[in-house]
Amino acid sequence: MSIIAQLEEAIKTGRVGPCVWFYLLLVMGRKKQLGGPVPKRLIAKALGRILLWTVNRNGKGNVVSLKAPYVRNAIILYAKEHKCYPYDGAQTSPQVERIIKAHMRAIMAVVRGWVRIAPPCNSDSPTVCQRHLMVRADWLRQFLSEFA
């Protein structure tokens, strides 16, 4: 049974640890080792969990701009706070940053999909919201808690 299949089953039936989402984003490019490509829904779920944690933790602001640096920082911060490897012993990890950077295209594709279905963050200039990947924080919170 592939790791992806096991993971999907574990998500369905039991509760998985918080670091699993981070590890999944780290190894998502390794089809061979994972026994197949990581489905987009699983990437979205992992990213959703991480961003939900970040948004809930950050109470400030009505609007969140889900640009690449924000998402990248959110992932790294999540790993640090949950003491996921290698942040269980180190404060920084250039390797993690490099891997996340390499996966940003796939990650941002998911984020852009969310932004597309989000209601306009500003009624005066809805295109600005799309352009800057801005979504309302309360909507994002509700959406991610339902979705992830």
Place this chain on the structure above:
Amino acid sequence: MSQAQPQIQVKYDVPLEVRLEQVQKLLEQMGIRNVEPIAATAAQVKRMCVEVEKRRAARSYIMTVEEVMSFAGVSPYVVFAFQTQQGVVCIPDNNFIVDANGVYYVHKIDCRDNSLKCAQVADKVVDLLGIRRLVSSAVFLAIHPSEQELCKLGILPPTACKKKEKEKEEKTEKEEEKRKKTAVTQEELEPLERVALKKLTEELMQVQAQRRAAEEQKPKDPKAALKELGLGWLADLGEADIATLRSIAEDKMLLDALKDAEKRSAVRKFIENGFAPVTPAPQAPNIAKWSQKDIELFAKMTEDTRSFHELVMRYLEAEFGCDVSIIYDIMQDLIKQIGGCEQLQKMRRRFAT
């Protein structure tokens, strides 16, 4: 063809018919027999032939037949149309079909089966008609797209082949560099990814183990469990007794004991009576009826005893006046040697007789 001939023939060194005969011979030599000669106007030829090079069409200096002749040679009205899979490729191509009033002599050759042979024919024809300057590499490539094969046969000019080779080499070098770069990054990423994978697997194993444990702990449906064990009659007792049934279902030892019909009926009565005892509880022996000596002996023996076994030992000591452990050991050895209690019974009977 005859309409165009009188105007142009005067400018040629060799009569047109002679060269056309040579072309015919050449085609036969090359094994191409199904050549369809047709006479066509410039517009028809342009319509028939695919545009190989747009660049030349824009060049303004090729405007008249004379210019074409001075630029390319002496046969501006002879056209070879090679019918390929992609379309009809003409030599010379559309850019040199310039005389709108002239009639062009077109050799239509079917190249759909063997385009390489056609490329060879085109090469020879180009040499024969002396129109090398009119025909670019793109035309040969349009007839037969394999650049390598054309270079190998010397149809494409060596400069073009070298250029292409250079481009290819550069491309492969770039690709190799890129591959090396990605390989390096992959090597760098591997240890971390390996650990992440390991951790992920460990987490999954933990989740699975937890789930398995939870499944094991999860109480089974007592009624179903009882039915599985062939004790369905217990399950029919009613919803009120579910807690009792659960405790019974969980206790397999008890269920084994309940396979006995008598015990089963006793349990049934017990449950039906609202868990009140059906049979009287065991009572202490009524020692009041005993003799005084026995009562005293019993009291003495039970004074400090910690188990029933010790009580028996004390009784034996009182009865035989020996050390308890010796009697106990002798009794055990004896029973072992004679082969069990049945033999002991037999021996007793023999002694009695």
